[in-house]
Amino acid sequence: MSSWEDEDSAAASAAATTDVELLKRAWRNEKAAPEILHFDSALVSRAREQIQLLEETLDDFTDNGVDDLVVSLYQMDLDRTLFLLRSYLRLRLQKIEKYMAHIANSEDLLSRLSQQEQRFAKSCKEIMEKHLEQSVLSKLPYGYDSVTRQSLSSTEDDMVPEPQLDTFVFCKTKSDVGAFQLDDVGEEVVDLVADDLYVLRYKSIKGLVEAGRIDLI
Amino acid sequence: MAGQSDPHLSLFSPSEVEFVAEDEIVEIVPNIRMEALNMICGDFGPFFPQIPSKVPLWLAVALKRRGKCTIRAPEWMTVERLTQVLDAERESPREFQPLPFHYIEISKLLFDHARDDITDAYLVRSLIEDIRDVRFHKVETGLETISGRTHAVKLKNLSAMEVNIVRPFMVRTLQAFYKHDSPQMIQQADNTGSRSTPVTDRGPRRDLRRR
Amino acid sequence: MYARRASQLLKELDACEPGQLVVFNSDVFDQVIRECGEHNAQFQALIRKMVEQNLDIETTRNEDHYGAAIHHLSLLRNKRCLMAYMYNRAETIRSFRWKIGPVLPHEIQEKLNFSEKEYFRSHSSAIKSYISEMDIDLTVDMVPPKDPYIQVRVLEDIGEVSLGDHSVSLTKNSLHFLRRTDAEQFISQGLMEEFLE
Known part of the structure; x- marks a missing residue:
């Protein structure tokens, strides 16, 4: 099994990449991953700082009558960065909406969220439960009125939608990973070569995605 | 690709794919002098008349549209190179020729905004369309050969737009085989509580997921 | 049943x-x-x-x-x-x-x-x-941003129009490079159309 903790190469590639590139990668991974990924709060902070700085610079420019062309170009840079940031945040909110109970009920999943997202997730869940309680559950017989279980005879929460982690995703690795085991048994091994495109089950490469070794596209 | 595809499963809208492609670096020849641009997405310039400079595609197009530069067509976008690629595509039915990941979006943007900077633009465009068609056809044929439980597919050299278009079909095909081949799970519900009917729940977990 | x-x-x-x-x-x-x-x-x-x-x-x-x-x-x-x-x-x-x-x-x-x-x-x-x-509005910017300026062709004589700090002569068939936001009102009235070079 290849080691994922190749910190040197990770640091090197991080230094060489702009925050826009990082934001783009975070956005793409989030779009393609079936589950919610870790909130990159450092990246979002930095991006917001740069956005604010550029907004102030643009104000200065217009005050000082800087060439229209230059202003236009910086405006486009700003617009592009804002779009990425908004998309990233919005994507995550929509994922939280989709799996609100699953996320809000799991400490592990909640820990992937920013504080504001955590509050949102919990609100979402409460609002939904109230709605279901009001419209359906309160009208059902005793023993059948749980929101997470079909009935008292269910042994687990069998009514909480959750993402399909074994869905197939398209991905590319930045550097050679080598022989990689996809399943628990060792029957499915793939040789992951840098820059080649693969379609694999998300569950198998989850760890690589988290470690930043593989990009979802 | 013929047949319906769920745009949601495509993940990226065409304009989103184009947006990503617009960050690709191209070379321009400015006809003005302009100071360096220290943007969030990177530092570019300073710019001097007639001195080539590398910038992201979106910036190149913006300058071109304002008459401030010409764009140097990338070296793969010539009749000679593309003819080679097309021939190679036709000769190898199971392989895709190496092309820039965003070759479709890059060429489209250049045709739309900098056609006069491309030598033999119409011929180049027609070659690219032919290449696209041959490659799409290969993907379709490739899908047909997936006939059983597949755990990995390698699509070496497939481009961004092609990935996005084939995504829903590929995912659905692989998922279908994956599901049908996996063993049925029969769960024995362990019954507790006042409503203790000794009834076993058969089959995989039910859920409210929309199909 | x-x-x-x-x-x-x-x-x-x-x-x-x-x-x-x-x-x-x-x-x-x-x-x-x-x-x-x-x-x-x-x-x-x-x-x-x-x-x-x-x-x-x-x-x-x-x-x-x-x-x-x-x-x-x-x-x-x-x-x-x-x-x-x-x-x-x-x-x-x-x-x-x-x-x-x-x-x-x-x-x-x-x-x-x-x-x-x-x-x-x-x-x-x-x-x-x-x-x-x-403190960031997520209900805007739903599609990727484009160049704020577009190329337009004037379809009907509109005459002198003041846009920002300068005025433009929008005569029939003339071509202009305008801010999308300025052009939109004319385009929606069919007086102007966007065109690609």
Whole structure:
């Protein structure tokens, strides 16, 4: 099994990449991953700082009558960065909406969220439960009125939608990973070569995605 | 690709794919002098008349549209190179020729905004369309050969737009085989509580997921 | 035939255009709720009968047991259908907040039941809270940004127009490089069209 903790190469590639590139990668991974990924709060902070700085610079420019062309170009840079940031945040909110109970009920999943997202997730869940309680559950017989279980005879929460982690995703690795085991048994091994495109089950490469070794596209 | 595809499963809208492609670096020849641009997405310039400079595609197009530069067509976008690629595509039915990941979006943007900077633009465009068609056809044929439980597919050299278009079909095909081949799970519900009917729940977990 | 009415609700969901809603079917919905009550009553009666006959409910397998099982499973199926109906509609309702905004047009409001209207309002609020906590509006910028300037051709004589700090002569067939926001009003009136070089 290849080691994922190749910190040197990770640091090197991080230094060489702009925050826009990082934001783009975070956005793409989030779009393609079936589950919610870790909130990159450092990246979002930095991006917001740069956005604010550029907004102030643009104000200065217009005050000082800087060439229209230059202003236009910086405006486009700003617009592009804002779009990425908004998309990233919005994507995550929509994922939280989709799996609100699953996320809000799991400490592990909640820990992937920013504080504001955590509050949102919990609100979402409460609002939904109230709605279901009001419209359906309160009208059902005793023993059948749980929101997470079909009935008292269910042994687990069998009514909480959750993402399909074994869905197939398209991905590319930045550097050679080598022989990689996809399943628990060792029957499915793939040789992951840098820059080649693969379609694999998300569950198998989850760890690589988290470690930043593989990009979802 | 013929047949319906769920745009949601495509993940990226065409304009989103184009947006990503617009960050690709191209070379321009400015006809003005302009100071360096220290943007969030990177530092570019300073710019001097007639001195080539590398910038992201979106910036190149913006300058071109304002008459401030010409764009140097990338070296793969010539009749000679593309003819080679097309021939190679036709000769190898199971392989895709190496092309820039965003070759479709890059060429489209250049045709739309900098056609006069491309030598033999119409011929180049027609070659690219032919290449696209041959490659799409290969993907379709490739899908047909997936006939059983597949755990990995390698699509070496497939481009961004092609990935996005084939995504829903590929995912659905692989998922279908994956599901049908996996063993049925029969769960024995362990019954507790006042409503203790000794009834076993058969089959995989039910859920409210929309199909 | 048990659960047929519940299936009707799901069929309605399925037949609907994705991203759209049909009117909340309170008639069928209430019928299904009633059916649940009936199943429960029958279930109780059968269990009681077995208890009165001193039969072990856990292990006995007679016709009453199987009858009770059918009622239990039918109730479960009805519940799943009802929950799926509400849950999937709620998903569409949430999408309206993103696609339309915090206020729904009358044609859509008509299709929601009381609880759904309340759900929309509450959920809208939750989104609003997040946006205000983060101080970044997520309901704009839904598509990638383009160049704020576009190339236009004037279709009809418009004359001198003042745009910002300079004026432009918009004569028929003339070409201009304008801000998209300035051009939009003319384009929507058919006086101008965008064109690619």
